Amino acid sequence: MKQVDRRNFLKLAGVGTAVAAAALLPGTGLLSWVTGDVLKFRAVIGLPKKPLPAYASLVIEGNVDLDTRTGLITRSLIAGAPGATSNIAFPGTTRSIQVTDVRRSHDTVEIIGLADSTETLAKGESREVTISINRSLGTATAAFFGHEVMLAVD
Amino acid sequence: MSDHLDAPGAVVITDPTDPTEVLAHAGSPMGDPSTDITDVYAFQKPTDGRKTVLVLAVNPLAPALAKSFEHGASYEINVDTNGDARADRRFIIRFSPVEDGQQLATVRLQVLAGREEEDDDDEGAKIINEAPVSFGTTPRITTHGHYKFFAGLRSDPFFFDLLGFLDEFDFSFGDFFAKLNVFGIVLEVPNRALGRNPKTAIWGRTKIRKNGQLVNDDRVGRAGINTVFNHGQDKNIFNNAEPSQDRTALTSDGTTTFLKSFTDTLVTLSNLGGHIGYTASEAAGIAAVLLPDVLTYDYSMPANYAMLNGRRLQDDVIDISLNLVTKGLLTGDNVGPHTDYLSTFPFLGTPH
Numbered sequence: 292m293k294q295v296d297r298r299n300f301l302k303l304a305g306v307g308t309a310v311a312a313a314a315l316l317p318g319t320g321l322l323s324w325v326t327g328d329v330l331k332f333r334a335v336i337g338l339p340k341k342p343l344p345a346y347a348s349l350v351i352e353g354n355v356d357l358d359t360r361t362g363l364i365t366r367s368l369i370a371g372a373p374g375a376t377s378n379i380a381f382p383g384t385t386r387s388i389q390v391t392d393v394r395r396s397h398d399t400v401e402i403i404g405l406a407d408s409t410e411t412l413a414k415g416e417s418r419e420v421t422i423s424i425n426r427s428l429g430t431a432t433a434a435f436f437g438h439e440v441m442l443a444v445d
Numbered sequence: 446m447s448d449h450l451d452a453p454g455a456v457v458i459t460d461p462t463d464p465t466e467v468l469a470h471a472g473s474p475m476g477d478p479s480t481d482i483t484d485v486y487a488f489q490k491p492t493d494g495r496k497t498v499l500v501l502a503v504n505p506l507a508p509a510l511a512k513s514f515e516h517g518a519s520y521e522i523n524v525d526t527n528g529d530a531r532a533d534r535r536f537i538i539r540f541s542p543v544e545d546g547q548q549l550a551t552v553r554l555q556v557l558a559g560r561e562e563e564d565d566d567d568e569g570a571k572i573i574n575e576a577p578v579s580f581g582t583t584p585r586i587t588t589h590g591h592y593k594f595f596a597g598l599r600s601d602p603f604f605f606d607l608l609g610f611l612d613e614f615d616f617s618f619g620d621f622f623a624k625l626n627v628f629g630i631v632l633e634v635p636n637r638a639l640g641r642n643p644k645t646a647i648w649g650r651t652k653i654r655k656n657g658q659l660v661n662d663d664r665v666g667r668a669g670i671n672t673v674f675n676h677g678q679d680k681n682i683f684n685n686a687e688p689s690q691d692r693t694a695l696t697s698d699g700t701t702t703f704l705k706s707f708t709d710t711l712v713t714l715s716n717l718g719g720h721i722g723y724t725a726s727e728a729a730g731i732a733a734v735l736l737p738d739v740l741t742y743d744y745s746m747p748a749n750y751a752m753l754n755g756r757r758l759q760d761d762v763i764d765i766s767l768n769l770v771t772k773g774l775l776t777g778d779n780v781g782p783h784t785d786y787l788s789t790f791p792f793l794g795t796p797h
Contacts, residue, residue, distance in 0.1 A: 338611040342713045344676040347611060368611070370450035372677060379450060379478075379510065381607070382625070413608060414618055436612045 328357035330400060332424060334431035334442035337373045345372035347381065349435055351422060351442060355390050355402055362390035364404055364422065366433070373443075386410055388420050398427040448665045448672055449483045449505035449603070449622075479504050479511035480518050480651035482665040483627050484603050487647045487740055487755040488748035490633060491788065496591070497636055497744050498792060499536065500602075500758075501649045504628040507598055507796075511628075513548050514540040514578060514596065519652040519659055520630055526640035530688040530737040533557055534640060537569060538596065538630055540578065548578040550596045550630075554638060572638075584791050593633035593790050600785050600794030601627040602758040603668075606778040620780040624797050631791040636744045643746075646739035647755075648688055661685045666738035668750075668762035673770065674707050674735075688737035707732035715772035722772045731769065758786045758793070 333352035337345025348371060353364030368384035371377040388404035395401075402422045412418060415436050423432045424444065431442045486500035499522050504511050514520070519539060523532035534556055541549040555569030576587035579597025587594045607621035639645050648666040652659040664684050665671070675683050678697040686694045692704040708728045715722025723731065734753070741753050748755030751765050759782035767775040785794030 340613070342710070342717075343673065344680075346672055375677065377450065379506070381621075382506065382509075384608075415615075436608060436615075436618070438613050438615070 330355045330357055330362075330424075332431070333445045334424070334433075335373045335376075335445060336440050336442040338368075338435070338440075340440075347371065348373050348376045349440065349442065350376070351431060351433055353388070353390075355393060355400075357393050357395065357400070360390065360393040362402075364388040364390060364402065364420075366420075383411065383413075386420070398425055400424045400426070448481075448663070448669060450478075450481060477511065477515060477518070477653055477662065478506070479513065479515040479628070480520070480653055480662045481505060482649045482651055482663045483601065484668060485522070485647065485649040485665050485740055485756070486602075486758060487742045488757045489744065489746075489755075494745075494747075495636055497634055497639060497742075498790070499632045499634065499647065500793070501538075501630040502602070502627045502793075503630070503651065505601070505625070507601075507626045507628050508580075513543045513580075514550070514628060515653065516540050516542040516548075517654040518662070519650075521650040521652070522630075522632065523648050523650055524639050525646040525688070525739065526642050528644070528646070530646065530691070530739060534638070535569070536572075536632060536634075540596075541575075546580070548580075549575040550578055550594070551575060552592075552594055552632065572634075582795050586790060591635040592638075593631075595629065595631040595791035595793075597628065598626055598796045599629040599791070600783065600796055601625040602783060602786060602793055603627075604761075604780050604783055605763045606780050609778060614775060616778040616780075620783075623783065626796045629791065629793045631793065633790055639744055643744045645742050645744065646688070646737075647742050648739045664688075664738070666740045667735065668756070669766060670735060670738045673766070674710050675703075679703075679706070683738075688739050691737040692733070704729075704732055704736055707735060711770060714770050715774060717771070717774060720772070720774040722774070758782065 331354050336349050338347050338349055348369045350369050351364060351366045353362055355362035366386045366388060368381045369376045370379040387407040390402055390404045392403040393400065404420045406418045406420055413436050429444045431444055432439060481503055483502045483505050488498055490496040490498050501520060501522055519537060522536040524534040525531060526533040534554065537553045537555055539551050551571060552573035553569035554572050572592045573587055573589050573594040576594050577585045579585040584595055601622045603622050604620045605622060606616045606618050608618035609616035648664060650664050651662045653662045666688065671680050671683050682697060683703065692702065694703055695701065696703060696706050708725065711723050711728035711731055712725055740756055742748065742755035746754055748757050750756045750760035750762050761781065764777035767777060783794060786792060787794060
């Protein structure tokens with residue numbers, strides 16, 4: 292297997308093809324208003340948190356239509372620290388989230404979604420997902436299993 | 446994640462003590478999974494103390510990321526026989542290209558007599574020739590004289606609550622590696638193949654071919670050292686250095702040695718949350734034990750990781766390490782050894 296192949300595709304051991312396809316990493320991750328009211332974002336945090344060296348990156352990214360309040364978000368736990376991430380997702384940690392509602396207030400966009408029902412959830416994890424994005428601070432807040440984490444928006 | 450998915454890309458390096466040299470040539474932060482070392486084990490054969498079992502596990506999440514061993518790469522188990530953290534003996538395992546679904550392995554024992562060789566990796570006595578790699582569930586074992594060899598897909602012997610580690614040490618998720626596989630390279634050798642002095646030091650090394658040249662890829666001695674202690678580019682620098690350079694090599698800031706960096710990390714991690722941890726002096730003493738990153742192994746005695754003597758499959762290296770690194774602040778991750786280890790060669794469990 293050539294290395295170039297591995298770098299081009301997110302490898303999701305033990306995860307279905309549909310989820311794998313949804314979890315393909317985009318080339319850019321800017322928090323930006325693209326066409327109309329579509330919010331496209333990518334947020335990352337290294338885990339474990341400091342002072343330990345980051346071993347993995349929690350990546351949340353997606354496209355959300357703020358007008359229709361729909362969209363698709365992917366949450367993945369990727370091998371490698373932020374800035375040095377691989378394309379390898381840890382098996383069983385990727386979630387495909389359908390957006391069910393969006394709430395906007397000033398600089399904050401709160402996205403509510405539902406994780407794909409075919410995915411097996413971990414202990415302490417809810418199928419209902421809330422991601423709060425603060426545009427001025429450039430942060431996103433979301434739950435990582437049992438604890439809330441603050442991610443930096445690329 | 447003893448060292449799972451922590452390998453660097455190919456790095457051509459002429460002076461591992463010069464971090465600018467490393468950074469200038471650093472490739473992908475994640476290397477080839479087939480040469481990504483996950484763990485190294487060394488223990489007496491359970492039924493015969495005159496023999497040693499050496500295990501080099503690679504390719505985390507196998508076979509999802511790589512379906513075969515890398516032809517052209519060099520998989521090595523190094524043995525230091527005189528305490529200078531330099532390889533005096535080296536088991537070199539090479540693999541053929543995959544043809545008709547088959548891959549063959551050759552193992553050589555190179556006796557270096559204290560010198561570091563870079564270009565003569567094809568030298569050494571051939572102790573295993575054209576051994577078939579196992580891609581299925583039944584292990585294909587090759588025996589030649591006093592040597593026994595296996596290479597192929599097996600159950601990952603490592604156990605750890607990885608998600609708990611990432612989720613603020615909430616160790617309640619269970620063993621992340623319970624259903625995962627690796628590629629195992631297992632050698633049973635007579636103790637004398639490790640040299641006359643029973644007090645040895647063992648480490649695994651992989652090299653990949655870059656522009657026709659073998660370059661360092663990954664290196665592992667004890668469990669999780671690089672993962673826990675080194676940040677960012679320091680992981681790559683550490684992987685590329687040789688154990689004899691571990692204490693004096695500089696981290697990516699260009700001024701701090703790895704020994705100092707390890708010392709600082711031990712002080713920080715053991716003093717979290719008001720816990721009374723190590724003093725700088727105590728931490729320096731422990732860092733000097735952890736470096737060089739080799740698996741000290743006295744083949745005249747049964748292995749026990751907690752006693753700094755080799756590593757058995759069932760040794761709870763995470764509990765031991767958490768206790769040590771945090772000075773008892775964290776005592777364990779609440780998961781124990783797998784139940785699928787075999788009592789006979791190749792000892793690694795049947796793949797999932």
